[in-house]
Amino acid sequence: MDPRKELEKAVEKTISKIERYEAIAGPIAPDNAIGRVSRMDAINNKSVVDAALRKAKERLAGLKRHLDLLGRPEFGLCSKCKSEIPFERILLAPESSFCVTCAP
Ligand SMILES: [Zn+2]
Structure with missing residues (x-):
């Protein structure tokens, strides 16, 4: 699975x-x-x-943020505990930058 492709597909879907x-x-x-x-x-x-x-719109902003971070070491890491967020969760709740445990 290509995360960039998946994120771009999700961006397109969200825009429509x-x-x-x-x-x-x-x-x-x-x-x-x-x-x-x-x-x-x-x-x-x-x-x-x-x-x-x-x-x-929140979802779109989140997806774009993840796309910006793609390829950087902080991509897919929880903003709080720095553990890796499963990619399925990123697609499901792109507006969140937290893992399931840290999500408010
Ligand atoms: Zn966390």
Whole structure:
């Protein structure tokens, strides 16, 4: 397995996810256009999409940070205990720079 390829694949996937979220997280139509109840729905859905969007952006930033560190001795090491973080965990939770034990 080539870690650079895996990280780049994950970056691409995350970017297309962000684009999808941003497309549906557009402005909510005014009250009279869609009615009160569906407006509430729209607001609820929007906060779900906003949360997902925020998470995807954190993920993207994390993936890029790992890519920057690739090839350096500190790549894949926990920021706290300096033990090696399994690559599967890096792909799963790239926004974290801690191992499972040190993760807050
Ligand atoms: Zn640790």
